Amino acid sequence: MNGFTRKLTAAIPSLLLCASLSGVPTMSYAETTNPNAPVSMVNEWDKTFPKSDKVEHRKVSFHNRYGITLVGDLYLPVERGDRKLAAIAVSGPFGAVKEQSSGLYAQTLAEQGFVTLAFDPSYTGESGGYPRNVASPDINTEDFSAAVDFLGLQKEVDRNRIGILGICGWGGMALNDAAMDTRVKAVATSVMYDMSRAMGHGVGNGKDRYTTADRRAVLQYLNEQRWKDAENGRYAPGGHDIYVDGKGNVTASERVLPETLPANPDPVLKEFFDYYRMPRGYHARSVNSTSAWNATMPLSFMNMPLLSYANEITIPTLIVTGEKAHSRYFAEDAYKAVGSKEKELVIVPGANHVDLYDNAAGKIPFAKFEQFFKTHLR
Template identity: 75%
Template sequence: MTSISRKILPIITSLMLGITLTGATTMTMAQNTNPNLPVSMITQWDKTFAQSNQVEHRKVSFQNRYGITLVGDLYLPKNRGTHPLSAIAISGPFGAVKEQSSGLYAQTLAEKGFITLAFDPSYTGESGGQPRNVASPDINTEDFSAAVDFLGLQQEVDRNRIGILGICGLGGMALNAVAADTRIKAVATSVMYDMSRAMGYGVGDGKDRYSTKDRKAVQQYLNEQRWKDVESGTIHRSNHDIYVDQNGHVTAADRGLPEVLPENPHPVLKEFFEYYRMPRGFHQRSINSTGAWNTTMPLSFMNMPLLSYANEITIPTLIVTGEKAHSRYFAEDAFKAVGSKNKELLIVLNANHVDLYDNKARVIPFDKFTQFFKTNLK
């Protein structure tokens, strides 16, 4: 194995708190101990991007099939007329919240004429679910379908013209959702991750990192942690990207991102740090900004491949990634696997992974996303 300094450092995490970056907030719902109800519903604008005067914003909630209440931001064009519009459900990146990248995508596409919904996945942000800081290939896939349920019940939405867009790790969930949910008419991803592959085989410089022996060592490490958790009655949290040395010794950092960048940081660590830990993208409820996932979280991803039925995807598919994105190989392989005859892979020149989170003035191809959804949500 190569040294940690040469390995891609992970997408990371944080303890969910019902407060804003700037302090006092107005809540329509306080912290709730019911495991399936929202953690909070903050009505004050607390996004990492400026509010648009072209778009109406509503705070909303809805349930998935597992009874977990999800919280989202609904964006509607102010000059939308009286006819139902096409709609897009948006989520991601993995470990982020709707006040970050997905909200920016949603608000910008609403400016282009769509009704959009940016939502927090189960167990994260303002959405319900206990314990906190958990992800699931099944439940988070279902979250997209639950968002479609919600959109399809809105009088402003034409339920026959609904698409979805997944960013980073939620891109893989989006593709997984459309393999099963025939109500979704078009799907797009931005700098997608296949989280089953990422957790099961490790994220490397353009290729998988774990050998079969490494994979078993990681499973052993995670299952030993299960014993510790159940014996102590507590939940241990750590970085979900786990390292295996030449002797089979497994380690994981106690948090996703450090408080301070080390000297000569890996370029990918620097990318994530400059977004999640700096004012540019920091949000108190974002796992990636302030904390870590539950240590045992990768187990279900390692055992349940997300894109098993990608060849059965037949709807229009747009996969966008960056030329310099460390995740590019996930997007290229997913594109090959998707069965649709109407599919496109767009590689944004000179863009790294995190550039496509928020750098809309320079790299996010919003005109391309707009064209794709307008063409395919007729």
């Protein structure tokens, strides 16, 4: 696991010295001159979907407001002429990379005449940021605004016609950004999760899973893990879906998905496994495909509700979910909370959550997304 960087402010070494003298082990630091630099920028086509001959692809990088370098794939229609086009920033699902679902959505929408940007959020994929495999309701919301910054500076883009699209856990981040960034003219989500609610109250079968006592038990568990991380000088990995039994005992996996499916697996686990762990959607840089988040990652989400200001979203909003998606209740409740007079909830018949990741079952309503953005990014 990567730690913090050695390149710190002048005050930090004295703090480390005090910690060392007191017998407390210090965190290990990444041997890098810039912890916020890209991890890589692979130019070869390494996506989980075929390349379109109707779209020009460019590998790009840009910075967010915290100085972290984000890496993305910019898609432009080949036949675009000289006019400035509407643009859409796309990210998600939670724990995925731009070579998976977000890239497919971006390329498909670029085929319909938009400039699109699929990007890796901070601390994941090819984007910079240490320690690795961290998510943050604040920083990942900022990542969407940074993508808007980048798109608005491109000569092919009309900066007054920029929208955002979030998939799964980045749906909640997209709505959070739409409530804050007045430059965003339209927002859409696909099988969205509210990650603050998911981590703070547990993902249930159509409703929250944790009781108040469960929530306190999870906080106790995570803060005990902080002691262990501090003592060990590193950040332990762990799954972000945490279980509490009726006696307040907490368990969490050491990785997001297992190496192999157990006998008679939970249907939702099988959905995710069949995408992330199988050739259909596997990618080596995806947290969900290969590894785990930092075990303490849920803490900030549990204490910072993402959709606190959803009622202040006034721009056109499209919320798409599946009829059989376990996440459907997140979308339905977000739809009710959004304040826009121009909002629409689309429930795709027969679709589960992962069906809307890669269109393997022909379920993604790309025509609806196209119509929405063409109507509201005119």
